[in-house]
Amino acid sequence: MDFFHVLVVLLESTIRVSVPLVFAALAGLFTERAGVFDIGLEGKMLGAAFAAGAAAAVTQSVWVGLIAAILISVLLSLVHGYASITQRGNQIVSGVAINFIVAGSTVILGEAWFRQGGRTPALAEGARFQIVNFPGADAIREVPILGPIYADLLSGHFLLTYLAFAMVPISWWILYRTRFGLRLRAVGENPGAVDTAGISVIWLRYRAVICCGILCGFAGAYLSLAMTAGFVKGMTAGKGYIALAALIFAKWRPKNVMFACLLFGFLDALAIRLQGTPLPLVGQVPVQLMQALPYILTVILLAGFIGKAIPPKAGGVPYVKER
Amino acid sequence: MDNIAIELRGIDKSFGPVHANKNINLKVRKGTIHGIIGENGAGKSTLMSILYGFYQADSGEIVVDGRPITIRDPNAAISAGIGMVHQHFMLVENFTVLENVMLGAEDSQILNKGIAKARQELKRLEKEYALEVNPDALIEELPVGLQQRVEILKALYRKADILILDEPTGVLTPAEADHLFRILGQLKAQGKTIILITHKLREIMAITDEVSVMRRGEMVATRTTGETSVEELAELMVGRRVLLRVEKGEGTPGDVKLSVQGLTVKDSRGVTMVDDVSLEVRAGEIVGIAGVAGNGQSELLEAIAGIRKGTSGTVLLNGQSVDVTGHRDPAALRARGLAHVPEDRHHVGLVLKFEESENAILGYHNDPRYLNGVFLNIDAIRKDAEEKIAKYDIRPPNARLKTANFSGGNQQKIVLAREMERGPDVLIIGQPTRGVDVGAIEFIHKRIIEMRDQGKAVLLVSVELDEIRALSDRILVMFAGRVVGERSPDATEGELGLLMAGVEGRKEAAE
Numbered sequence: 001m002d003f004f005h006v007l008v009v010l011l012e013s014t015i016r017v018s019v020p021l022v023f024a025a026l027a028g029l030f031t032e033r034a035g036v037f038d039i040g041l042e043g044k045m046l047g048a049a050f051a052a053g054a055a056a057a058v059t060q061s062v063w064v065g066l067i068a069a070i071l072i073s074v075l076l077s078l079v080h081g082y083a084s085i086t087q088r089g090n091q092i093v094s095g096v097a098i099n100f101i102v103a104g105s106t107v108i109l110g111e112a113w114f115r116q117g118g119r120t121p122a123l124a125e126g127a128r129f130q131i132v133n134f135p136g137a138d139a140i141r142e143v144p145i146l147g148p149i150y151a152d153l154l155s156g157h158f159l160l161t162y163l164a165f166a167m168v169p170i171s172w173w174i175l176y177r178t179r180f181g182l183r184l185r186a187v188g189e190n191p192g193a194v195d196t197a198g199i200s201v202i203w204l205r206y207r208a209v210i211c212c213g214i215l216c217g218f219a220g221a222y223l224s225l226a227m228t229a230g231f232v233k234g235m236t237a238g239k240g241y242i243a244l245a246a247l248i249f250a251k252w253r254p255k256n257v258m259f260a261c262l263l264f265g266f267l268d269a270l271a272i273r274l275q276g277t278p279l280p281l282v283g284q285v286p287v288q289l290m291q292a293l294p295y296i297l298t299v300i301l302l303a304g305f306i307g308k309a310i311p312p313k314a315g316g317v318p319y320v321k322e323r
Numbered sequence: 324m325d326n327i328a329i330e331l332r333g334i335d336k337s338f339g340p341v342h343a344n345k346n347i348n349l350k351v352r353k354g355t356i357h358g359i360i361g362e363n364g365a366g367k368s369t370l371m372s373i374l375y376g377f378y379q380a381d382s383g384e385i386v387v388d389g390r391p392i393t394i395r396d397p398n399a400a401i402s403a404g405i406g407m408v409h410q411h412f413m414l415v416e417n418f419t420v421l422e423n424v425m426l427g428a429e430d431s432q433i434l435n436k437g438i439a440k441a442r443q444e445l446k447r448l449e450k451e452y453a454l455e456v457n458p459d460a461l462i463e464e465l466p467v468g469l470q471q472r473v474e475i476l477k478a479l480y481r482k483a484d485i486l487i488l489d490e491p492t493g494v495l496t497p498a499e500a501d502h503l504f505r506i507l508g509q510l511k512a513q514g515k516t517i518i519l520i521t522h523k524l525r526e527i528m529a530i531t532d533e534v535s536v537m538r539r540g541e542m543v544a545t546r547t548t549g550e551t552s553v554e555e556l557a558e559l560m561v562g563r564r565v566l567l568r569v570e571k572g573e574g575t576p577g578d579v580k581l582s583v584q585g586l587t588v589k590d591s592r593g594v595t596m597v598d599d600v601s602l603e604v605r606a607g608e609i610v611g612i613a614g615v616a617g618n619g620q621s622e623l624l625e626a627i628a629g630i631r632k633g634t635s636g637t638v639l640l641n642g643q644s645v646d647v648t649g650h651r652d653p654a655a656l657r658a659r660g661l662a663h664v665p666e667d668r669h670h671v672g673l674v675l676k677f678e679e680s681e682n683a684i685l686g687y688h689n690d691p692r693y694l695n696g697v698f699l700n701i702d703a704i705r706k707d708a709e710e711k712i713a714k715y716d717i718r719p720p721n722a723r724l725k726t727a728n729f730s731g732g733n734q735q736k737i738v739l740a741r742e743m744e745r746g747p748d749v750l751i752i753g754q755p756t757r758g759v760d761v762g763a764i765e766f767i768h769k770r771i772i773e774m775r776d777q778g779k780a781v782l783l784v785s786v787e788l789d790e791i792r793a794l795s796d797r798i799l800v801m802f803a804g805r806v807v808g809e810r811s812p813d814a815t816e817g818e819l820g821l822l823m824a825g826v827e828g829r830k831e832a833a834e
Contacts, residue, residue, distance in 0.1 A: 176434075178434060179429040179431065180432070181434075182422060182425070182426060182429065183426065186422075186426050189415045189416065189417060190415045192409075192413045193426065194426070194427070195413075196409065197426050197427025197428070197477075198396065198398030198401050313416070
């Protein structure tokens with residue numbers, strides 16, 4: 001296999017594994033920019049993946065699966081919102097609670113409903129997302145350089161993959177070019193300014209949390225309806241946390257979020273690729289080390305290489321009117 | 324009555340057992356500047372929050388332009404033409420001026436359309452009211468005075484006719500405050516009605532047309548400013564006669580207790596904050612350091628107190644050298660007879676979540692008389708706190724109350740009691756009466772002079788020039804980190820003002 005081919009395969013799988021990260025990190029972007037920290041991305045994604053797998057298995061419809069994923073994820077977001085916005089609870093505790101509840105309940109419900117050890121039944125073709133092939137992809141595959149780039153890198157992904165990457169400029173546009181975005185960023189920095197300007201802080205933050213729920217729904221649906229054919233227990237495997245790391249790494253900016261997710265995705269793809277393959281000089285690298293790399297990288301880079309990542313000023317602080 | 328812009332009728336508001344506003348009646352005439360004065364906790368802010376829709380009154384009526392209205396939220400206040408400049412600015416720091424002004428008053432869902440219009444409108448307002456500010460500047464990069472200007476522009480952009488300013492000069496330098504008053508005069512000339520909330524009598528006398536006085540939740544009097552006096556207003560505020568000018572006999576300076584030679588302090592960015600400062604404080608003497616905030620006074624104080632490292636120079640305490648450039652050890656300094664009342668009592672002087680009695684021993688908690696072996700002797704601590712409460716008239720007299728629940732003046736008394744009652748040789752005090760009401764100011768000033776008369780050496784830093792002049796035996800003026808001149812307390816305000824602005828000092832230093 002020549003180097004170019006290896007690279008294309010590697011990048012292709014980078015894109016594949018980056019999609020849930022992009023969705024989840026953008027989801028986190030919306031809530032955190034509004035001042036609600038969300039460590040529960042992982043739980044929401046997992047809940048959505050389960051809802052998608054279960055609903056698609058029962059109805060044999062990928063779209064019902066997707067809608068179920070979004071509904072469940074938004075519902076979990078609203079729980080987090082109720083705890084942290086309305087009840088002014090601790091946002092970290094609420095997020096962790098959601099992660100635990102979902103991790104446990106998906107297995108219990110999966111076992112009770114489907115009796116396959118916490119899995120949902122394998123999905124038939126019609127009940128999952130299909131690969132989208134661009135016109136003429138097969139025809140030009142053999143063209144050197146451009147052919148594989150077009151046919152394997154650009155074409156041949158799921159609808160949700162394209163949506164994920166489209167969401168990057170869309171999120172940017174929403175945050176920086178709309179009234180909603182201006183207010184959302186303001187409420188994460190100084191909710192007092194928003195309140196005194198005659199805008200409801202609570203409603204604004206709820207809307208941000210709902211945006212987060214929708215995007216996490218897509219992330220979860222991608223896992224169980226596109227990447228694999230059905231839900232497997234614990235299938236998010238820490239992706240929510242990686243997304244959170246990517247978000248911090250990206251200093252809460254949409255474009256940076258995409259590149260951070262692609263970088264982490266690339267490391268993930270590399271880890272899979274290098275599994276069992278000895279490297280020159282170092283020999284065989286334990287796969288666990290590769291899996292830990294995104295976190296190690298975040299810590300190292302945050303410690304000094306990318307400068308200070310300043311979170312939204314009002315992040316994590318429930319809004320209480322003065323006095 | 325056509326010329327009444329806003330009228331309050333029988334406003335009443337309680338927070339649980341606290342009766343914050345009692346049957347308040349107020350009329351503000353159109354096109355005037357109406358001052359509302361009162362001590363901290365008199366209910367001024369609550370009243371204004373009701374006007375701006377932050378709280379609802381339990382009963383009573385608000386009449387704007389002759390029409391009774393209900394103000395349920397800030398939105399209703401804005402549409403009634405009421406704008407508010409808050410004490411703590413309600414600005415998004417990493418937004419531009421334009422974005423801050425637009426926020427909440429955007430024209431459409433998509434920003435682009437509104438931005439051009441907002442920019443135009445902002446330009447018009449700037450011109451009309453002489454309020455220049457770069458619309459594309461980030462708030463965090465603007466000085467405080469300009470940030471306040473943005474707040475005023477925000478209100479004007481929302482077409483406010485009635486402008487409420489809550490303690491607007493608290494964060495401003497004297498020059499910035501003067502500028503603000505000129506702006507307010509301009510706004511008044513354009514027909515705006517301005518309500519100015521403050522506890523500074525001088526401001527009231529300087530720019531208001533009428534003044535209403537609040538005391539303990541009640542509106543006790545309304546006067547035409549031209550027909551009243553500072554003394555009368557102070558008496559109305561406090562409910563008894565207040566000495567505005569502290570009585571002070573001649574001092575009898577003794578030995579040098581604190582000596583600072585060539586002290587230089589750099590901040591974390593390497594900027595020189597204190598530049599080769601030398602000074603001496605003798606026993607039985609109050610040395611006041613005047614200066615506009617941010618000219619190195621805070622850093623000087625912190626370096627002497629041992630909580631900030633000096634870059635070079637020497638400090639002698641009681642004739643013995645202090646390691647000012649090396650290891651910081653405020654506890655050791657305290658043991659050697661230095662007491663420090665920090666400028667920022669909320670963050671440095673007190674732990675607001677602690678009980679009063681715990682704060683009363685903060686930093687002295689290892690003193691054997693508060694200990695029972697390795698444990699704290701709670702009974703001794705409370706007893707000690709109660710003695711201080713009685714002596715310093717700290718109200719409410721409850722040693723077990725959370726410190727956050729005391730008013731600013733009483734919190735300051737807690738710090739003063741702790742530091743003064745140790746019988747220190749040298750007392751360094753920063754901003755002793757910042758955010759403190761008139762009644763407590765009188766008490767605190769008396770205590771400081773008593774300390775001097777007991778033969779303590781007192782180094783006082785304050786941005787309130789009146790305070791410096793009233794208390795000091797000698798006045799040093801700091802500008803840009805240097806001591807630019809020494810004057811006697813008889814020096815005129817103008818003379819000191821020139822030094823503070825760095826005008827006179829340069830000449831003097833050159834000579």
